[in-house]
Amino acid sequence: MSARIIDGKTIAADLRGKVSDAVHRLRRDRGVVPGIAVVLVGDNPASEVYVRTKSRAVADSGMRAFDYKLPASASEAQLLDVVAKLNADEEVSGILVQLPLPRQIDAQKIIAAIDPAKDVDGFHPVNTGRLAIGLPALVPCTPLGCVLLAKTVHETLAGLEAVVVGRSNIVGKPVAQLLLAENATVTITHSRTNDLPSVCHRADLLVAAIGRAEMVRGDWIKPGATVIDVGINRVPLEAGKFSVVGDVAYAEAAQVAGAITPVPGGVGPMTIACLLLNTLRAACAQKGLSAPKM
Numbered sequence: 584m585s586a587r588i589i590d591g592k593t594i595a596a597d598l599r600g601k602v603s604d605a606v607h608r609l610r611r612d613r614g615v616v617p618g619i620a621v622v623l624v625g626d627n628p629a630s631e632v633y634v635r636t637k638s639r640a641v642a643d644s645g646m647r648a649f650d651y652k653l654p655a656s657a658s659e660a661q662l663l664d665v666v667a668k669l670n671a672d673e674e675v676s677g678i679l680v681q682l683p684l685p686r687q688i689d690a691q692k693i694i695a696a697i698d699p700a701k702d703v704d705g706f707h708p709v710n711t712g713r714l715a716i717g718l719p720a721l722v723p724c725t726p727l728g729c730v731l732l733a734k735t736v737h738e739t740l741a742g743l744e745a746v747v748v749g750r751s752n753i754v755g756k757p758v759a760q761l762l763l764a765e766n767a768t769v770t771i772t773h774s775r776t777n778d779l780p781s782v783c784h785r786a787d788l789l790v791a792a793i794g795r796a797e798m799v800r801g802d803w804i805k806p807g808a809t810v811i812d813v814g815i816n817r818v819p820l821e822a823g824k825f826s827v828v829g830d831v832a833y834a835e836a837a838q839v840a841g842a843i844t845p846v847p848g849g850v851g852p853m854t855i856a857c858l859l860l861n862t863l864r865a866a867c868a869q870k871g872l873s874a875p876k877m
């Protein structure tokens with residue numbers, strides 16, 4: 584068997600196109616222009632690349648992008664001050680503080696200071712709690728992207744046996760909550776799970792969010808299963824070069840799975856598309872408008 588490749592690039596481009604159209608209509612019919620503030624503290628090169636990519640995507644979608652850059656030496660109080668100003672700014676529909684933050688700043692304190700209605704990363708405890716108890720919430724972008732990709736394969740996720748490998752607050756836990764909300768039967772696994780290969784082998788839908796290059800092998804996968812690989816791992820090659828691989832051994836897994844996301848080009852592009860979607864939803868909610876269906 585050779586798995587269908589879930590083309591995240593194309594699916595994300597389609598979603599971004601729909602968000603752009605909705606932004607255009609919102610501006611034309613209601614005079615509302617969603618805006619997102621991206622706050623970067625310090626000069627972590629990976630974060631700078633992410634922030635540049637995000638800002639470009641925001642501008643391409645017709646939304647406003649407000650970029651804030653603070654030095655690596657910025658204090659927690661300075662960052663809290665920026666967040667308070669953005670909370671109060673009506674032109675800002677969504678606030679994203681790029682993580683990780685320098686050591687002197689408590690990330691949880693910053694996340695908790697963001698207005699939950701503008702929390703387009705979906706990390707605020709209010710949104711986390713709302714997701715957990717089944718209320719409408721802004722939900723984290725990468726997990727949302729995983730679920731949207733799975734739904735391109737399965738008309739409904741209801742009743743599927745879903746196994747999530749990884750329990751981080753950023754990916755594993757929220758993706759499990761979203762799958763539960765879709766009525767999948769969800770198992771969350773982690774580094775202390777006994778006999779992980781057997782647990783994975785039960786999955787109709789396997790989500791790998793581990794951060795370990797190609798850890799999930801082909802023989803862990805149930806024939807015909809859908810595999811969503813969240814991992815992004817840099818593997819060194821010769822002469823200072825590197826390649827990027829997922830948490831799933833792709834070549835092996837593609838022989839067994841029914842559908843699989845590649846790395847790169849699977850979950851990654853969905854993250855930014857879902858950030859735009861969240862910002863659009865946040866802007867509509869703040870203006871008392873119902874969010875356009877996607």
Ligand code: NAP
Nearest residue numbers: 725749750751754773774792793794813814815850851854
């Ligand atoms: P994380 O915070 O390091 O969490 C990793 C999880 O994997 C933890 O729950 C850990 O278990 C579990 N784990 C580690 N080793 C394991 C093992 N041997 N067996 C079973 N479970 C194991 O990572 P993360 O932030 O969730 O990110 C996961 C991956 O997704 C990374 O490669 C990251 O780069 C990628 N990522 C991609 C995107 C995207 O846009 N595509 C976005 C976010 C993250 P314990 O809790 O027991 O330690």
